[in-house]
Amino acid sequence: MEAATPFDAALLELTRAWKVRDDLRQQGNTDHAAIRAAWLELDRARLWIRKVTDPLMWRYEHAVDPRTWLPPSAADRVAAISADAHRLEVDGIARRLDALVQRDRDIHDHEAVNLDPAANTMNPAAEAMMARGLGSRPSLGYPGAKYETGLEAIEEIEVLATNLVREVFGATFAEVRVPSGAIANLYAFMATASPGDAVIVPPASIGGHVTHHEAGAAGLYGLEVHHAPIDPDTNSVDTAGLAALARRVRPSLITIGGSLNLAHHPVAEIRRIADEVDAKVLFDAAHLCGLIAGHAWPNPLQQGAHLMTMSTYKSLAGPPGGLVVTNDPALAERIEAIAHPGLTANFDAGKTAAMAITMLDWLVHGRQYAADMVTAAADLARGLEAQDLPVHRPAGQLTQVSHQLALDARALGGGTAAAQHLRRANLLTSAIGLPIPSIEGDANGLRMGTPEIVRWGISGAAIPQLAAFIGQAWRDDDPARLAPKVARFRSEFRRIRYIRDR
Numbered sequence: 001m002e003a004a005t006p007f008d009a010a011l012l013e014l015t016r017a018w019k020v021r022d023d024l025r026q027q028g029n030t031d032h033a034a035i036r037a038a039w040l041e042l043d044r045a046r047l048w049i050r051k052v053t054d055p056l057m058w059r060y061e062h063a064v065d066p067r068t069w070l071p072p073s074a075a076d077r078v079a080a081i082s083a084d085a086h087r088l089e090v091d092g093i094a095r096r097l098d099a100l101v102q103r104d105r106d107i108h109d110h111e112a113v114n115l116d117p118a119a120n121t122m123n124p125a126a127e128a129m130m131a132r133g134l135g136s137r138p139s140l141g142y143p144g145a146k147y148e149t150g151l152e153a154i155e156e157i158e159v160l161a162t163n164l165v166r167e168v169f170g171a172t173f174a175e176v177r178v179p180s181g182a183i184a185n186l187y188a189f190m191a192t193a194s195p196g197d198a199v200i201v202p203p204a205s206i207g208g209h210v211t212h213h214e215a216g217a218a219g220l221y222g223l224e225v226h227h228a229p230i231d232p233d234t235n236s237v238d239t240a241g242l243a244a245l246a247r248r249v250r251p252s253l254i255t256i257g258g259s260l261n262l263a264h265h266p267v268a269e270i271r272r273i274a275d276e277v278d279a280k281v282l283f284d285a286a287h288l289c290g291l292i293a294g295h296a297w298p299n300p301l302q303q304g305a306h307l308m309t310m311s312t313y314k315s316l317a318g319p320p321g322g323l324v325v326t327n328d329p330a331l332a333e334r335i336e337a338i339a340h341p342g343l344t345a346n347f348d349a350g351k352t353a354a355m356a357i358t359m360l361d362w363l364v365h366g367r368q369y370a371a372d373m374v375t376a377a378a379d380l381a382r383g384l385e386a387q388d389l390p391v392h393r394p395a396g397q398l399t400q401v402s403h404q405l406a407l408d409a410r411a412l413g414g415g416t417a418a419a420q421h422l423r424r425a426n427l428l429t430s431a432i433g434l435p436i437p438s439i440e441g442d443a444n445g446l447r448m449g450t451p452e453i454v455r456w457g458i459s460g461a462a463i464p465q466l467a468a469f470i471g472q473a474w475r476d477d478d479p480a481r482l483a484p485k486v487a488r489f490r491s492e493f494r495r496i497r498y499i500r501d502r
């Protein structure tokens with residue numbers, strides 16, 4: 001029998017399920033598996049009919065999150081959001097989404113000072129490129145040899161973006177079809193090592209990123225991860241210890257660069273060690289790419305790194321994505337094969353166009369932007385010390401070369417606790433590991449950076465005021481009291497810097 005409506009179909013299913021269960025009963029069947037299956041079928045059919053008769057029922061039933069593995073704070077937050085959402089009709093959810101997007105703009109562009117070095121604000125012209133329909137045009141293969149047709153314009157965008165990335169980073173080869181910095185690292189691991197190979201990576205205590213570790217891309221790809229010995233005086237690796245470890249484990253790859261970079265990394269020395277054991281060197285510039293693009297940090301490719309990966313939305317102020325650059329043709333060829341046909345089909349040409357616009361900004365304003373990030377970070381570190389805050393000082397020095405700085409967050413219960421504390425005052429930061437004694441259940445450090453603040457013009461004379469807000473919030477048991485003042489301060493800075501006039 002054909003069902004005329006969804007309700008009829010659900011009813012039919014319910015009747016069938018009911019009959020199966022009744023037949024089992026009448027037969028006196030004691031097969032538990034069969035009885036359980038019949039009950040499950042009946043439940044499924046009941047739920048279906050409720051969904052057909054009441055469109056809110058599905059959302060109501062699913063307000064309880066089934067993921068038993070969530071940490072309690074996440075389970076509570078998801079449950080609270082779902083409990084509110086289940087009351088909304090379809091159009092109500094669409095309106096809510098619109099309001100949430102606006103709310104996010106208000107938080108980041110008007111209320112909060114974003115000191116998280118992993119965040120930035122895009123050039124609106126670049127951002128607009130992502131909403132012009134390019135992203136839904138799959139574009140597989142090399143320009144001129146694409147699988148799809150009709151991609152003449154997209155091919156040109158891809159070539160322009162790739163060439164601009166090469167120019168900005170002084171690299172012979174650039175791969176733009178990379179979804180994120182994490183995936184850029186996976187590309188690099190796949191191009192240089194096979195599952196089971198050893199890699200030596202920076203540990204979390206000096207800002208080494210999880211993608212290089214067991215729980216991240218390296219471990220998931222099956223690499224044998226060894227943590228490099230560290231030099232707390234530079235917040236980087238200890239090269240003597242690294243050389244000894246490399247001779248022992250014979251890695252295919254040595255990685256350097258992390259989520260906190262306070263001093264220049266010894267790339268040339270690492271390359272020398274790598275050559276001795278026939279390994280490649282990967283520099284992870286997820287955070288440093290803006291400084292490298294603006295010539296405020298030595299270019300790792302010129303210092304000997306075989307590959308450089310990066311995230312594109314942090315100090316680079318581009319769209320969310322990743323890049324891989326290299327001067328090595330054999331590695332470049334492998335990376336391109338990993339990008340396609342390996343790990344991407346559609347790579348989102350809209351992001352590629354946005355990347356091209358971002359690169360133009362770097363060509364025109366890059367040196368100034370990078371220099372201003374470094375100056376602001378040094379000013380902020382001094383300002384925070386003037387507030388008696390425990391700024392991390394490797395070898396007793398405040399950093400003079402980075403756009404990042406860190407604080408010992410143990411007094412506030414750890415980096416995550418400190419970030420949550422400061423958030424209540426509209427100050428956005430993030431946790432980080434430091435080579436100081438650890439703390440139970442949290443990172444020991446708090447990280448700040450200047451990519452976003454200088455982009456909004458918070459620099460120079462504004463830094464002591466910002467440092468004073470951070471000092472007050474740090475000491476206040478109720479930092480939310482400060483939130484309106486910080487929002488007023490933030491709202492004075494309305495113009496995005498270092499973008500080309502159109």
Ligand SMILES: Cc1ncc(COP(=O)(O)O)c(C=O)c1O
Nearest residue numbers: 180181182209258259284286311
């Ligand atoms: C050093 C480092 N590498 C890689 C990543 C991953 O980048 P993405 O967020 O673009 O995946 C990050 C941060 O997120 C990072 O700090």
